Amino acid sequence: MARRVPRPRAIVTTVLAWTVGFVIFFPILWTVLTSFKTELEAFSTPPKFLLFKWTMENYAVVQERSDYFAHVWNSVVLSFGSVLLAMLIAVPAAWAMAFAPTERTRGTLLWMLSTKMMPPVGVLVPIYLIYRDLGLLDSRVGLIALLCLANLPIVVWMLFTYFKEIPKGVLEASRMDGIGTAREIMFVLAPMALPGIASTILLNVILAWNEAFWTLNLTTSKAAPLTAFIASYSSPEGLFWAKLSAASTLAIAPILVLGWLTQRQLVRGLTFGAVK
Amino acid sequence: MATQQTRALGRILVAPSVVLLFVWMIVPLALTIYFSTLRYNLLNPGVERFIGADNYIYFLSDPAFIGSLRNTLVLVGSVLAITVVLGMLIALLLDQEFVGRSVVRLLVIAPFFVMPTVSALVWKNLLMHPVSGIFAWMATSFGFTPIDWFAKVPMLAIILIVAWQWLPFATLILLTALQSLDNEQKEAAEMDDTGALPYLFYIVLPHLARPITVVILIQTIFLLTVFAEIFVTTGGGPGIQTTNIAFLIYAQALLQYDVGGASAGGIVAVVLANIVAFFLVRLVGKNLEA
Numbered sequence: 001m002a003r004r005v006p007r008p009r010a011i012v013t014t015v016l017a018w019t020v021g022f023v024i025f026f027p028i029l030w031t032v033l034t035s036f037k038t039e040l041e042a043f044s045t046p047p048k049f050l051l052f053k054w055t056m057e058n059y060a061v062v063q064e065r066s067d068y069f070a071h072v073w074n075s076v077v078l079s080f081g082s083v084l085l086a087m088l089i090a091v092p093a094a095w096a097m098a099f100a101p102t103e104r105t106r107g108t109l110l111w112m113l114s115t116k117m118m119p120p121v122g123v124l125v126p127i128y129l130i131y132r133d134l135g136l137l138d139s140r141v142g143l144i145a146l147l148c149l150a151n152l153p154i155v156v157w158m159l160f161t162y163f164k165e166i167p168k169g170v171l172e173a174s175r176m177d178g179i180g181t182a183r184e185i186m187f188v189l190a191p192m193a194l195p196g197i198a199s200t201i202l203l204n205v206i207l208a209w210n211e212a213f214w215t216l217n218l219t220t221s222k223a224a225p226l227t228a229f230i231a232s233y234s235s236p237e238g239l240f241w242a243k244l245s246a247a248s249t250l251a252i253a254p255i256l257v258l259g260w261l262t263q264r265q266l267v268r269g270l271t272f273g274a275v276k
Numbered sequence: 277m278a279t280q281q282t283r284a285l286g287r288i289l290v291a292p293s294v295v296l297l298f299v300w301m302i303v304p305l306a307l308t309i310y311f312s313t314l315r316y317n318l319l320n321p322g323v324e325r326f327i328g329a330d331n332y333i334y335f336l337s338d339p340a341f342i343g344s345l346r347n348t349l350v351l352v353g354s355v356l357a358i359t360v361v362l363g364m365l366i367a368l369l370l371d372q373e374f375v376g377r378s379v380v381r382l383l384v385i386a387p388f389f390v391m392p393t394v395s396a397l398v399w400k401n402l403l404m405h406p407v408s409g410i411f412a413w414m415a416t417s418f419g420f421t422p423i424d425w426f427a428k429v430p431m432l433a434i435i436l437i438v439a440w441q442w443l444p445f446a447t448l449i450l451l452t453a454l455q456s457l458d459n460e461q462k463e464a465a466e467m468d469d470t471g472a473l474p475y476l477f478y479i480v481l482p483h484l485a486r487p488i489t490v491v492i493l494i495q496t497i498f499l500l501t502v503f504a505e506i507f508v509t510t511g512g513g514p515g516i517q518t519t520n521i522a523f524l525i526y527a528q529a530l531l532q533y534d535v536g537g538a539s540a541g542g543i544v545a546v547v548l549a550n551i552v553a554f555f556l557v558r559l560v561g562k563n564l565e566a
Contacts, residue, residue, distance in 0.1 A: 014374040021383035031398050043408045092289035100286040115301045117553030119501045121525045122546040125539050126307035149300040210391040212504035230393040234508040248394045259389035267452045
């Protein structure tokens with residue numbers, strides 16, 4: 001819908017909007033710029049915006065000193081592992097609730113959502129002790145299970161809101177045409193369900209990637225993902241801003257791209273379908 | 277409606293999720309309640325004994341509890357106020373036609389994807405550092421004295437960091453809601469030459485009432501348990517100036533090894549969160565019927 005907007009007003013809007021966008025994005029931009037500076041220039045006053053000697057050195061140092069790739073690998077394993085596990089459990093459940101709802105479905109869904117309201121600190125102590133006794137502290141398996149359970153309600157909910165929108169008439173039509181169950185799933189259901197499944201996976205990978213309560217409290221080194229890797233840079237140790245920036249850029253870049261790709265699904269996913 | 281057979285199948289398919297979530301919720305919660313009635317310190321194992329409500333009395337009467345409850349409320353309230361008001365203004369702005377709208381949209385939502393530990397450290401060092409941070413440089417260029425954020429106004433610093441992280445969320449949801457506002461309604465308002473303010477108050481705000489409620493409730497759930505931002509910047513200090521309930525319980529459990537006291541605190545946190553959850557579940561529940 002092109003609304004007729006008077007010209008001066010359009011210019012003001014454009015300038016204002018770009019300014020707002022720039023201000024909000026600035027901390028990220030500044031981090032990326034700083035990551036290409038030498039430590040000396042990272043500290044210089046007045047700050048140098050673009051005219052500095054660009055260097056890749058920090059990235060090499062970060063990898064060497066704190067083994068960035070080991071942490072990335074942990075982040076990948078934890079986020080994808082926990083989400084895929086959650087999908088295995090949630091897809092059948094969401095499918096059943098969307099296609100064969102009973103009088104208890106609504107209550108079940110709301111109850112699942114309510115488990116998400118439990119603050120993690122409320123159960124930190126027993127989880128910590130159980131994990132200690134089972135030898136699951138600082139283990140990937142332990143964290144995958146935990147993150148899977150923490151995200152399960154959101155996964156079920158998102159899948160449910162997507163599956164609910166698949167028209168049931170199509171199913172009936174294909175059944176009348178007499179195609180078998182296997183082919184029905186492969187050629188009729190899967191193509192309609194895949195977009196919803198894909199966006200559920202992506203959004204929950206983002207949530208798991210950035211999860212910073214359990215990962216900080218239950219890992220020390222072996223299973224530590226990027227959240228903990230970055231937290232290890234919090235101790236003051238002199239000139240380290242450029243390296244901190246390089247590490248930060250590496251930690252957020254992959255997920256920022258994923259996030260930008262899924263921005264449309266973000267709203268409905270995070271509001272449990274309350275805002276579309 | 278479903279046949280007997282599909283109902284049985286449906287139950288089998290739903291069962292794993294329900295059972296797992298039930299165990300995940302009930303076992304730790306029961307243990308927390310149990311621990312909260314014990315004198316139990318990890319540094320002093322083997323002498324656990326039942327002490328009834330003493331942990332609760334101790335936790336609730338600890339001045340640190342009142343302080344951190346106040347801090348939690350200040351943090352949640354301020355971040356909500358900032359994100360909802362600014363989010364609405366930005367959403368109204370981005371709802372206009374302008375050049376490069378989709379790019380600006382990407383810039384605005386970016387902070388939401390930055391992991392909490394990164395945003396906290398970047399703000400603390402690169403932006404808020406009292407000598408070499410960007411804010412200090414801006415202050416001195418305009419002839420002001422730079423603020424030592426984490427020493428002088430630590431809570432404000434935390435609020436700004438958390439608000440920056442959540443502003444995109446509020447903006448994006450309110451923007452989505454705005455875009456679903458009827459174009460016909462917009463055009464009718466334009467033809468009638470409705471002024472900007474009546475348009476805002478009589479058409480836009482009523483339409484946004486529900487999304488704003490959703491934003492407030494969902495953010496509250498997450499903001500009640502802000503942890504990483506405090507963990508990597510102030511460690512709850514100076515004193516207890518930036519200790520919220522979540523951090524207080526963490527400190528009691530994993531720094532002082534007081535399992536009983538931390539468990540009592542955990543139950544208090546669960547009760548607080550459930551008061552909020554009560555409203556959210558009802559709100560989302562209504563949407564299920566629509």
